[in-house]
Amino acid sequence: MRTTRFRSGLWILCYCMLFSYPFTVFSQSPVININLSKIEDVELTPANAFNYDLFNHSNSTVDVKIKGSIRYKQSNLQAGYTLDLKLMPGNNAIEKEAVSGAVWTFSDNAMRELFMDYGKLPQGTYEYCVRVIPQQTNPEVGNTDVTTECSYKTINDLFLINLIDPEDNAKLYEHYPMLSWVVNYPFASQLQYRLRVVPVYEGQRNENAITRNNPVFEDKNVFGTSHVYPVTAKPLELFQPYAWTVDAYYKGLLLGGAEVWRFTIIEDSLLKTIPKETSFIDIRREKGYSQLYAVGELKLKYVLDELKSDTVQMQLLNKAGQPVKMKKSNWALEYGDNRSVLNFTDDYSLRHMQDYKLLFTNMAGTQYEISFKYINPDFLK
Numbered sequence: 001m002r003t004t005r006f007r008s009g010l011w012i013l014c015y016c017m018l019f020s021y022p023f024t025v026f027s028q029s030p031v032i033n034i035n036l037s038k039i040e041d042v043e044l045t046p047a048n049a050f051n052y053d054l055f056n057h058s059n060s061t062v063d064v065k066i067k068g069s070i071r072y073k074q075s076n077l078q079a080g081y082t083l084d085l086k087l088m089p090g091n092n093a094i095e096k097e098a099v100s101g102a103v104w105t106f107s108d109n110a111m112r113e114l115f116m117d118y119g120k121l122p123q124g125t126y127e128y129c130v131r132v133i134p135q136q137t138n139p140e141v142g143n144t145d146v147t148t149e150c151s152y153k154t155i156n157d158l159f160l161i162n163l164i165d166p167e168d169n170a171k172l173y174e175h176y177p178m179l180s181w182v183v184n185y186p187f188a189s190q191l192q193y194r195l196r197v198v199p200v201y202e203g204q205r206n207e208n209a210i211t212r213n214n215p216v217f218e219d220k221n222v223f224g225t226s227h228v229y230p231v232t233a234k235p236l237e238l239f240q241p242y243a244w245t246v247d248a249y250y251k252g253l254l255l256g257g258a259e260v261w262r263f264t265i266i267e268d269s270l271l272k273t274i275p276k277e278t279s280f281i282d283i284r285r286e287k288g289y290s291q292l293y294a295v296g297e298l299k300l301k302y303v304l305d306e307l308k309s310d311t312v313q314m315q316l317l318n319k320a321g322q323p324v325k326m327k328k329s330n331w332a333l334e335y336g337d338n339r340s341v342l343n344f345t346d347d348y349s350l351r352h353m354q355d356y357k358l359l360f361t362n363m364a365g366t367q368y369e370i371s372f373k374y375i376n377p378d379f380l381k
Contacts, residue, residue, distance in 0.1 A: 034149035110251035157256030168261040180226035206260040296377040352376040
């Protein structure tokens with residue numbers, strides 16, 4: 001009898017715990033939920049900053065204080081607002097009339113003007129958080145804990161500043177070129193610009209060069225949309241590629257930057273005398289009386305008239321006499337006229353307008369030599 005009563009009591013206890021559990025969980029859920037999905041993928045402006053939904057799960061009206069905050073990572077830039085609202089049961093979209101009651105604060109006046117007057121935020125990554133604080137403790141309402149929801153956004157207005165001249169990969173004859181750009185901001189007259197010109201070294205991309213290399217020229221106080229490379233700056237070297245870009249600022253706040261373009265200064269008078277098409281060079285007859293140019297490639301001819309076959313070893317040397325690695329260093333010859341083309345553009349990394357020497361040694365130990373100046377065909381029009 002006692003066992004039966006004990007089992008019955010245990011069953012009743014479990015039954016009560018089972019049916020009371022969901023109500024316990026529900027009572028711990030927050031009364032207010034925040035939905036920021038409408039502004040997840042858009043840049044924040046005064047017009048859309050309140051474009052979110054607040055869901056009141058209770059059956060009563062709840063007075064709340066809303067605190068919004070905009071905080072930039074690794075920066076002191078921030079803004080925020082407070083707004084008092086009454087939330088009806090169910091979903092609440094903030095009406096435009098209520099927004100007028102929001103009180104904004106900013107870390108500095110420039111950010112206030114930029115955001116409130118022009119609807120823009122500085123470049124960078126920021127966190128936008130909305131915090132809802134219930135202002136009452138009504139037991140019938142339920143859990144009135146503070147609720148917070150955050151969204152992250154990165155601003156990088158790459159295409160609001162467009163470089164114009166010189167065009168990307170331009171070949172220029174003037175040593176002090178005019179650099180110009182256009183800006184798509186409606187308040188362009190209020191901006192100042194940072195102009196940078198940096199050398200691009202072998203194997204570097206434009207973006208890596210502008211980030212890592214020391215500039216040969218930099219001006220942070222350009223107020224127009226064009227600037228002549230000054231004679232007081234470090235002179236631009238012939239055939240040295242340079243990268244350049246422009247960043248836009250509003251009273252010291254970075255708004256965005258342009259793409260990074262490249263240009264190279266070349267010498268017009270010299271390049272006009274260089275033939276774009278060259279003939280085959282007879283290795284055994286070449287005496288070095290005239291300047292030879294390799295415009296991207298070197299055409300070679302070897303006339304073998306005393307043997308049925310032979311092999312020559314080739315060695316390429318730079319101006320300092322140091323060997324340059326060759327993709328093919330052996331040339332098998334047959335009786336008669338033998339021809340070969342060394343493609344330096346695809347297979348080598350020769351420097352433009354630099355002198356090189358090519359040595360040929362046949363199986364009998366006889367050596368021939370050809371000296372030439374390498375010309376990058378990209379620098380010829």
